Structure formats: C-alpha cells, structure tokens
Amino acid sequence: MRFSAARQIPPMLTEPNGGTPVKYNTYKNxxxxxxxxxLGCMRLPRLSAEGEAIDWEQxxxxxxxxxxxxxxxxxxxxxxxxGESERFIGAALKKYPRESFNLASKMPIWKLRDGAKPEDIFAQQLEKCQVEYFDFYLMHAVGDNDEELxxxxxLPGFMRSLKAQGRAKRIGFSFHGSxxxxxxxxxxxxCWEFVQLQLNYYDWYDNTAKEEYDILCEFGIPCIVMEPVRGGSLHTLNSDAKALLDEYAPDKSAASFAIRFAAELPDVLTVLSGMSNLxxxxxxISTINGDIDLSAEEHELLKKVxxxxxxNFTVPCTACKYCISECPNGVDIPAVFAAYNKYSMSRDLDDFTDAYAKIPSDSNASACIACGACQSVCPQSIEIPKKLKKALELL
Ligand code: SF4
Ligand code: SF4
Structure with a gap:
C-alpha cells in the first residue's frame, strides 16, 4: 500500500501538555x-568540550x-x-508515562556492513533505552553507497517485521543521498511512513533539500527535519550574513529564522533540534509557539543570507562525527573544520590558530595520511583529505 495523497497532515493544533503550550502536528489522518x-539527542550537554561524555544532570x-x-x-x-545517548535518554524519560512521548532511534547501517546482525543491534537498543518498542525507528543515514547492502x-523486510511485531510503531529512514x-x-x-531529511534554508537554496522534500510530498510521506540550523552554523553564520538578519530583526536569534523556515512547510511533521542548553x-520553544509563517520579504531575506x-562558508561540516570512527589515525576531522570555518568566516587567522592549537597534535590535520577511508561515510560528501590539506596550508 502506498500513501495516497500528499499534504495530508492537518493544520497544527495547540494543546497544553503539562507546561507551556506547544504546537502540534497530527500524523497524517x-x-x-x-x-x-x-529534541535531537546528538548534541546533549557534555562534561567537557573535548569529549562526548554527557553531563547527565544538565x-x-x-x-x-x-x-x-x-x-x-x-x-x-x-x-x-x-553510544551513551540511547542510555541517557532511556533513563531520562523513564519517569514519564511511556505513552506520553515518542522515542525514535536508528539502525546503524555501517555496522551491518561489518557483519553485525540487525536483530542483535535492535535488541541492544531496546535494552539501552529501557523500552519495549520505539515509536519511530529508522535506518540511519541512508546514502548512495548503501543501496546495494x-x-x-x-533491511526493509527486517524493518517491516519490527512493525508487524509492534516493536517499531512507525518505520522510516534518515537520508543523506542523492x-x-x-x-x-x-x-x-x-513501507516507509516517514523520512528524515537534512532540511534548512541553506540546503534548500543551495543544495537538493527542496527536490528531496518535493519527492516526499509526491509520495505522501511525512518529512521529519534534521539539521534545521545546519549543526549550529546557521546560528553563528558569518558577519555579513548575520548583519542582514540583525538589521531586519535585532531581537530575534538567527536560529529562530532557520527553525521557522523548516517548521512552516506543510508536510513537515516535526523539526528536530539538537539542543545543548536550557x-x-x-x-x-518560543520560536515554534510564535508566528512561524515567514513573509515573502523574509523568504527573500533568507535567500540573500x-x-x-x-x-564565506568553506567546509559544510555539520560535526556529525561519522567520519572519526573510520579514521585509522584518529584525526579529529570536525574540530579541524570548525577551526577552519572560524577563519573563513572572520578572515582572522588568529581565529584559526587559536582553535587549531586546542586539538591534540596526534589528531590534528597533520596526522592525516590521505587514505580516504573517512570520505565514504561523510553525509555531506566533503572531500575530507583535500580540505584537511587546505587547513594545514593556513599554518
Ligand atoms: S583521509 Fe585522513 S582523515 Fe580521512 S580517514 Fe584517512 S587519515 Fe583519517
Ligand atoms: S566531515 Fe562529514 S562526516 Fe565528518 S563530521 Fe563533518 S559532516 Fe560529519
């Protein structure tokens, strides 16, 4: 059965749920x-800027x-x-009634390439999250190299079986391909009941986000948005782009425009944001609860931004860190690109050298042997060794 018509999600509802009212969509009919x-649980508060360990209290x-x-x-x-995110969110939500929240998790396709069994991984995930089912379950980061596998x-057959057993209520995939x-x-x-897309105004105007969203509309598949602020880069922006927004609305954050851009689309079910602090x-929340519809003038403005x-945007790295586990030399690729992007936005070489100096010498760009292992897993298709070399040249 294919979902019939696109744009079936009814207009949003406003309904209190314990605290400040938040706006809701309804899943199809x-x-x-x-x-x-x-809430995206990829950028939770951490114990230190260097490591991934979660600050559970915060x-x-x-x-x-x-x-x-x-x-x-x-x-x-x-x-x-x-691997700590699943454990944390399972424990953090434990005190709330199970039926009052939707929990989504994802099957790491790259582990299956190494011979791991999807059943074993899924069982571990349920155990880590302390639940008996996921409300939304996804194949993680489907890209052009994954189609054959x-x-x-x-794998769709496995996903279907989870649904039939009630262990995954809705099945879909997150997408980073063509x-x-x-x-x-x-x-x-x-069988797909939703698809998670990287969708933000930068990728809409300068990449393939619009084309991908239109395909989902055509098939009547609701879209869940990830990276609405592009790993935070549409919040920091660069000075010239930020000046355009500040001049228009000095009291609004740059992130709020990015969230509104994604949330106003009629076939978007929810916008995931990796929130790292209160x-x-x-x-x-104040953005989503306000008037999210952008005017024609604001659309034009975002196109200019x-x-x-x-x-100025040199390396479109979202700091997802998928590449790191592939690197035989442990190069901290996103940290190098973050330093490089700081420079490319400010044009102040000190910005680069200060940030670069904080990366341990055995994991900075000089540790790269250009083997290319990282490149195949990068959802942004960044030519990683080439860009690392460019960063080194700045020194
Ligand atoms: S190309 Fe460089 S950064 Fe990428 S995996 Fe190889 S050594 Fe690591
Ligand atoms: S280089 Fe690619 S894979 Fe690595 S962190 Fe950046 S976006 Fe993710």
Whole structure:
C-alpha cells in the first residue's frame, strides 16, 4: 500500500501538555499528535568540550524542560555520544508515562556492513533505552553507497517485521543521498511512513533539500527535519550574513529564522533540534509557539543570507562525527573544520590558530595520511583529505 495523497497532515493544533503550550502536528489522518519541535539527542550537554561524555544532570534539565513544554518527540541513535545517548535518554524519560512521548532511534547501517546482525543491534537498543518498542525507528543515514547492502540483506523486510511485531510503531529512514536514490527508495519499497531529511534554508537554496522534500510530498510521506540550523552554523553564520538578519530583526536569534523556515512547510511533521542548553530549548520553544509563517520579504531575506553565507562558508561540516570512527589515525576531522570555518568566516587567522592549537597534535590535520577511508561515510560528501590539506596550508 502506498500513501495516497500528499499534504495530508492537518493544520497544527495547540494543546497544553503539562507546561507551556506547544504546537502540534497530527500524523497524517490519525489522532497521533507530534510536537512541531522535537529534541535531537546528538548534541546533549557534555562534561567537557573535548569529549562526548554527557553531563547527565544538565541533560536531564534539558529533557525535563522540553517535556514539560509539551515536546513529545525525542530522537536518538545507536552511535550518538559514542553510544551513551540511547542510555541517557532511556533513563531520562523513564519517569514519564511511556505513552506520553515518542522515542525514535536508528539502525546503524555501517555496522551491518561489518557483519553485525540487525536483530542483535535492535535488541541492544531496546535494552539501552529501557523500552519495549520505539515509536519511530529508522535506518540511519541512508546514502548512495548503501543501496546495494539494504537490498542484499533485505533491511526493509527486517524493518517491516519490527512493525508487524509492534516493536517499531512507525518505520522510516534518515537520508543523506542523492534525490535519485530517494526516489528509488520511495518507488521500490512501500513501507516507509516517514523520512528524515537534512532540511534548512541553506540546503534548500543551495543544495537538493527542496527536490528531496518535493519527492516526499509526491509520495505522501511525512518529512521529519534534521539539521534545521545546519549543526549550529546557521546560528553563528558569518558577519555579513548575520548583519542582514540583525538589521531586519535585532531581537530575534538567527536560529529562530532557520527553525521557522523548516517548521512552516506543510508536510513537515516535526523539526528536530539538537539542543545543548536550557536557553536553546527556551528560544526554540518560543520560536515554534510564535508566528512561524515567514513573509515573502523574509523568504527573500533568507535567500540573500544563504548566498552571503555561502561566499564565506568553506567546509559544510555539520560535526556529525561519522567520519572519526573510520579514521585509522584518529584525526579529529570536525574540530579541524570548525577551526577552519572560524577563519573563513572572520578572515582572522588568529581565529584559526587559536582553535587549531586546542586539538591534540596526534589528531590534528597533520596526522592525516590521505587514505580516504573517512570520505565514504561523510553525509555531506566533503572531500575530507583535500580540505584537511587546505587547513594545514593556513599554518
Ligand atoms: S583521509 Fe585522513 S582523515 Fe580521512 S580517514 Fe584517512 S587519515 Fe583519517
Ligand atoms: S566531515 Fe562529514 S562526516 Fe565528518 S563530521 Fe563533518 S559532516 Fe560529519
């Protein structure tokens, strides 16, 4: 059965859920209410800037504020925070009634390539999250290199079986491939109930996000948005792009425009934001609860901001860290790119050298032997060794 018509999600509802009212969408033609803002558990508060270890106390506050404000969608994955994210969010949500929140997690496809069994991984995930089912379950980061594997091990068949057993209520996948692959995934398999896309105004105007969103609309598959602020880069922006927004609305955060851009799309079920502190939760909730529709003038403005940003935006790294586990030399690739992007936005070489100096010498760009192992897993298709070399040249 294929979902019939696109744009079936009814207009949003506003309903209190314990704390500040939050806006909701309804899943297609059902009564299932999903908050328009979801908590991504990939960038939870950490004990230190260098490591991935979660600061459980702070992170619990983030989760509690989100929940009490009516957020009912929590998105984790096997690999987030070096595997700790699932354990944390399971424990953090334990005190709330199971039916009052939606928990999403993801099957790490790359582990299956190494011979791991999907059943074993899924069982571990349920155990780590202390639940008997996931409300939303995804194949994680489907890209062009995964198509053959997905078919050969019949991963969609496994996903269907989870649904039939009630261990995954809704099944889908997060996507980092080409629009052509997305179309084939929708045409070849009729089981997808949602797809998670990287969607933000930068990727809409300068990449393939619009094309991908349109494909989902065509197949009537609701879209869950990830990276609405592009790993935070649409919040920091560069000075020229930021000046455009500041001049227009000095009292609004740059992130709020990015969240509104994604949330106003009619077939978007929820916008996931990786909130790292209470201020970000409050800012995002106030954004989603306000008037999210952008005017024609604001759309034009964001198009200009995207262009301005692009002129300075050198490496489109979202700091997802998928590459790190592939690197035989442990190069901290996102840290090098973050330092490089600081420079490319400010044009102040000190910004680069200061940030670069904080990376241990055995994991900075000079440790790269250009083997290319990292490149195949990068969802942003960054030519990593080449860009690392460019960063080294700055020194
Ligand atoms: S190309 Fe460089 S950064 Fe990438 S995996 Fe190889 S050594 Fe690591
Ligand atoms: S280089 Fe690619 S894979 Fe690595 S952190 Fe950045 S976006 Fe993720």
């Amino acid at each position: 059902t009564q299932q209410k999903i908050s328009k803002l979801g 992170a619990q506050r983030v989760v509690d504020l989100a929940y009490e404000s009516g957020i009912n969608y929590f998105d984790t994955a096997f690999g987030y925070h070096d 997905i078919k050969s091990i019949d 629009p052509a692959l997305l179309r084939r995934m929708c045409e070849n398999y009729d 201020e970000q939760v409050k800012d995002n 995207a262009l301005e940003f692009r002129r």
